[in-house]
Amino acid sequence: MAEMALIIVSAVFVNNVIFSRFLGLCPYFGVSKKLDTAVGMSMAVIFVLTLAGAITYIIQTYVLEPLHIGYLQTIAFILVIASLVQLVEIVMKKIAPALYRALGIFLPLITTNCAILGVSILAVQSKFDLIRTIIFSFGSALGFGLALVIFSSVREALETRDIPKAFQGAPISMIVAGILAMAFMGFTGMVK
Numbered sequence: 001m002a003e004m005a006l007i008i009v010s011a012v013f014v015n016n017v018i019f020s021r022f023l024g025l026c027p028y029f030g031v032s033k034k035l036d037t038a039v040g041m042s043m044a045v046i047f048v049l050t051l052a053g054a055i056t057y058i059i060q061t062y063v064l065e066p067l068h069i070g071y072l073q074t075i076a077f078i079l080v081i082a083s084l085v086q087l088v089e090i091v092m093k094k095i096a097p098a099l100y101r102a103l104g105i106f107l108p109l110i111t112t113n114c115a116i117l118g119v120s121i122l123a124v125q126s127k128f129d130l131i132r133t134i135i136f137s138f139g140s141a142l143g144f145g146l147a148l149v150i151f152s153s154v155r156e157a158l159e160t161r162d163i164p165k166a167f168q169g170a171p172i173s174m175i176v177a178g179i180l181a182m183a184f185m186g187f188t189g190m191v192k
Contacts, residue, residue, distance in 0.1 A: 004135050011139030013187040017115045018147045019180070021122075024115030028148060029173065038152035040099040042145030044092065044107065046138065048084045049116050053137025055080050056120040057130050077120050085110045115144055151180060 017023045024045075031041045056077050064070050089107055092100045100107065110116065119140040123133040154176050163172055 004132070007132060007135050008139035008142070009190070011136055012143040012146060013184060014190055015140075016143040016147060016184050017119060017140050018144060019184040021118065023118040024113050024144055027109060027113055028144075028151065029177075030109070032148055032152040032155055032173075034102075035149065035152045035156055036099075037102045038148045039145075040096075040102065041107075041110075042141075042148050044088050044110060045113065045116070045144055046141040048081065048088055048110055049119055049141035049144070050134060050138045052077075052081050052084055052116055052120055053123055053133050054130065055084075057123065057128075057133040060124050061130075073121070073124070074117070077117055081110075081116050081120075115140070147180065147184075151177065154180075 011017075015021070018025065018028050027041060027045075032038050059076055059080065060070075060073065064073055064076065085108065088110070089100070092107065119137055122140075123136050126132075126136070128136055155173060158172055158176070167175070
């Protein structure tokens with residue numbers, strides 16, 4: 001049980017996919033202007049990434065490795081992720097149409113979110129079993145969501161502040177992202 005907790009803590013704080021591996025930066029900057037859309041995107045990523053981790057593990061273990069076609073790993077994983085994103089789109093359109101419209105183009109962009117593909121490949125390279133893969137994927141998605149929500153909260157607060165013209169927009173966003181990355185570096189060494 002302690003090992004599972006360490007995998008989650010490590011994935012969320014120490015080895016955060018955004019701040020330590022620089023994966024998923026497009027949605028990090030693109031969806032983080034409003035807290036509502038950031039929360040919705042985080043939920044979609046948590047669902048897709050956790051499910052993608054489990055399915056890609058099964059495909060890797062029971063299809064690619066026995067057939068010695070590991071060179072098709074990236075293509076197989078991309079197909080799984082694209083299918084899951086389509087599923088999320090259909091479900092979200094039915095259940096939460098307002099959130100579906102708010103996410104707009106960003107929802108299909110989960111397909112090209114390199115964090116999802118990267119975490120699936122990292123789980124395989126780490127030689128986790130199925131349970132550890134699911135926990136690692138879930139923790140990585142939580143870390144992605146935490147970073148996105150914190151960043152969007154700060155960006156919303158900055159909208160009401162008097163910022164010098166030279167720093168408005170992208171420059172202040174990059175500065176905030178750098179400060180957040182340094183804050184997360186404070187967790188380094190907490191877990192190997």
